[in-house]
Amino acid sequence: MSEAAIAERLRFQSAACREVGSPLYEDLLRRAAEDYEQGGPTSEVLAGHEEDPRDSALALRLMGAAHRLVLEGEAPELALRYAASDGDRRRTWEAFRATLVERAGRLRTLVEHPVQTNEVGRCAALLPGFLGLAARTGLPLRLLEVGASAGLNLRWAGYRYEAEGFAWGPADSPLPIAFDLSGGEMPAVAATVAERAGCDAAPVDPCSEDGRLTLLSYLWPDQPARLERLRIALALAAEDPVEVERADAVEWARERLAEPVTGVATMVYHSIVMMYLSTGEREDFRQTIADAGARAGPEAPLAWLRMEPDGSRAAIRMTTWPGGEDRLLARAGYHGSPVELQRADP
Numbered sequence: 001m002s003e004a005a006i007a008e009r010l011r012f013q014s015a016a017c018r019e020v021g022s023p024l025y026e027d028l029l030r031r032a033a034e035d036y037e038q039g040g041p042t043s044e045v046l047a048g049h050e051e052d053p054r055d056s057a058l059a060l061r062l063m064g065a066a067h068r069l070v071l072e073g074e075a076p077e078l079a080l081r082y083a084a085s086d087g088d089r090r091r092t093w094e095a096f097r098a099t100l101v102e103r104a105g106r107l108r109t110l111v112e113h114p115v116q117t118n119e120v121g122r123c124a125a126l127l128p129g130f131l132g133l134a135a136r137t138g139l140p141l142r143l144l145e146v147g148a149s150a151g152l153n154l155r156w157a158g159y160r161y162e163a164e165g166f167a168w169g170p171a172d173s174p175l176p177i178a179f180d181l182s183g184g185e186m187p188a189v190a191a192t193v194a195e196r197a198g199c200d201a202a203p204v205d206p207c208s209e210d211g212r213l214t215l216l217s218y219l220w221p222d223q224p225a226r227l228e229r230l231r232i233a234l235a236l237a238a239e240d241p242v243e244v245e246r247a248d249a250v251e252w253a254r255e256r257l258a259e260p261v262t263g264v265a266t267m268v269y270h271s272i273v274m275m276y277l278s279t280g281e282r283e284d285f286r287q288t289i290a291d292a293g294a295r296a297g298p299e300a301p302l303a304w305l306r307m308e309p310d311g312s313r314a315a316i317r318m319t320t321w322p323g324g325e326d327r328l329l330a331r332a333g334y335h336g337s338p339v340e341l342q343r344a345d346p
Helices: 003-019 023-037 041-045 058-071 076-083 089-102 104-111 122-137 152-158 209-217 224-239 249-256 279-295
Strands: 141-146 160-163 166-168 176-178 193-200 244-246 265-271 302-310 313-321 325-332 339-341
Touching: 003 023, 003 058, 023 041, 023 058, 023 089, 041 058, 041 089, 041 104, 058 076, 058 089, 058 104, 058 209, 076 089, 089 104, 122 141, 122 152, 122 160, 122 265, 122 302, 122 313, 122 325, 122 339, 141 152, 141 249, 152 193, 152 224, 193 249, 209 224, 249 279, 279 302, 279 313
Parallel strands: 141 193, 141 265, 160 176, 193 244, 265 302
Antiparallel strands: 160 166, 302 313, 313 325, 325 339
């Protein structure tokens, strides 16, 4: 990226934050873009990132770095502004800018870290795939998540999902996920998880303080429902952790899918992951899944479920083998809700 491109990326993320309901970050990123162009402290913190890849989420890395200082108690004035409800965006920007000045060295270090999110709300968007595969095959599910972060979404079957006219999951689950549902009916079927495993290029330990802070820092301070949901998910993970392997997505999938596993329905899935892979890695990953699909059979079916960007909403698609049928199951918000189910082609 050039210097002009960095300002453009900040503005792009500002607009994206407006679309998904964060007026706080919309305003801060817009002002940060102006500050960067004027040679302010934003430019000092982001110096050296002019050639960062477009999809490296530099704007979110900046905001996550500042939020981490807030969570660690190292930016008390900014913390007060993040918690304020007076809507005074100018004062909030002043506190944010002052943090860039006072904590520039630490922020430059934190900005180097990749974005790491584990948005459990996305489980609601993936649910049509999980339940659809269970209904289609009648088999227990073997779950393989790529880009699993801290493994929180591998525990989706233990959460409670509630929408108008629909509920699924343990009624006594400590983690209810409320979401808007439209466009059709969710499959009403029980689902049994036989196995769950995940990989990530930089897995997060949900049982560690560093891991907890990492995940919380990349959520947005003016979306308290997401923050509370994550805190509950982290507490549940501490009681029943899922190991997430540090591994390359292609190699890990290739190893896990080398031979069909009978008696279960194997599902490879991911949410907002492909943008972080190179073009070559994405092609290799698709080919790995397709090769495994060619080996699938009625006693060892395979599904590829993915939630990836598609304009203002994410597209939830699933390909199943044998057969290779590909369907758009739903369109959903990037944090899960709303979920608009798509009807199957006649």
